[in-house]
Amino acid sequence: MKMKLNEFKEILERKKVDFALFYNSDSTKFNPNMFYFSGYNGIGALIIPKNKSSALIVPEMEFQRAKKSMIKNVCSMDKKKFFESIYGNIKKFGIGNAEIAIDKDNFTLNPYKYFKKQFKKTRTKDIASECLKLRETKTDKEIQTLKKSCYYADKILKKTIENFNDFKKESEAAAFLEYESRKNGFDISFNPIVASGSNGSIPHHEPCNSKIKKGFCVIDFGIRYKGYCSDITRTIHVGKPGKKEKEIYNLLLTIQKNTINQVKISKKCSELYNYVIKNLGRYQSNFTHGLGHGVGVEIHELPNLTLNSKDKIKNNTVFTIEPGIYFPKNFGIRIEDTILFKDKPVILTKTSKDLLIV
Secondary structure, X not given: OHHHHHHHHHHHHHHOOOEEEEEEOOOOOOOHHHHHHHOOOOOEEEEEEOOOOOEEEEEHHHHHXXXXXXXXXXXXXXXXXXXHHHHHHHHHHOOOOOEEEEOHHHOOHHHHHHHHHHOOOOEEEEOHHHHXXXXXXXXXXXXXXXXXXXXXXXXXXXXXXXXXXXXXXXHHHHHHHHHHHHHOOOEEOOOOEEEEHHHHHOOOOOOOOOEOOOEEEEEEEOEXXXXXXXXXXXXXXXXXXXXXXXXXXXXXXXXXXXXXXXXXXXXXXXXXXXXXXXHHHHHHXXXXXXXXXXXXXXXXXXXXXXXXXXXXXXXXXXXXXXXEEEEOOOEEEEOEEEEEEOOOEEEOOOOOOOOOEO
């Protein structure tokens, strides 16, 4: 990650700022950029000067955990005086504070007010988009971590499908996915989706306390391994599918596989989206969301694989390909893989995509 940090410092130099400040004042929240540059995800602040070593400022109770991060310079602070402590430590480091880069996507309103009280004469420049672009391409170490994340997500999803007949309700299947993740020491990337029958026609359906319905059942799931996300969706069938259901499923599966084969270096992401639309034919209006998204320390990163996306496929990027067909109040089908592009597309999620009947 040292190479990425040097790239980031070059960005600070170009933006003519003294340093970047990332913070997290809530133990239930996660600042992706603070974690990305430090490997630490607790309460505190990360300071990255353009021409000096980085520093972490954390509460006393987090000090030992922060010492295990990538940052050697760790200082303790008074948790009750959050930004006062940050400001005091910045003065100790002997770096200027006339121009500071902050990530406005993760700087909420009330903390920003407290921040401005301490940094009265400071001008801020937003660094959010630069951070996203920097995180888009992955290092070899990140790629290995993402492969592991997908490997463990596959194992848990396969186990869930194998035991699917034991579940009476959508919420039971979703709870099993989460339980297996926690049991193996992982957080989940997002709340699992288990959407059976007509619920499958709602792409972001929340599993409810109702019986699993016969027909298609969409299962969308991912874990966090060492801070990095995975994302996989499989659609299974409860009971015997009809001929038409098989035809629609196999059409979507063929399109998903062919779309992955269409992925090439510098290919416009919007072209991949349009390829799916064209091949869906009369079902194109039944595809109601983007084709995919980047995956990393956040579940949604660059690139965006959408209709109006300006992004292009780059080497060492990780993203999803997830076409879907949705028939309101009837059923839905979605098939999603996490893909690594390294000279060619490599599928990281290995769970079978053949229509599984339970």
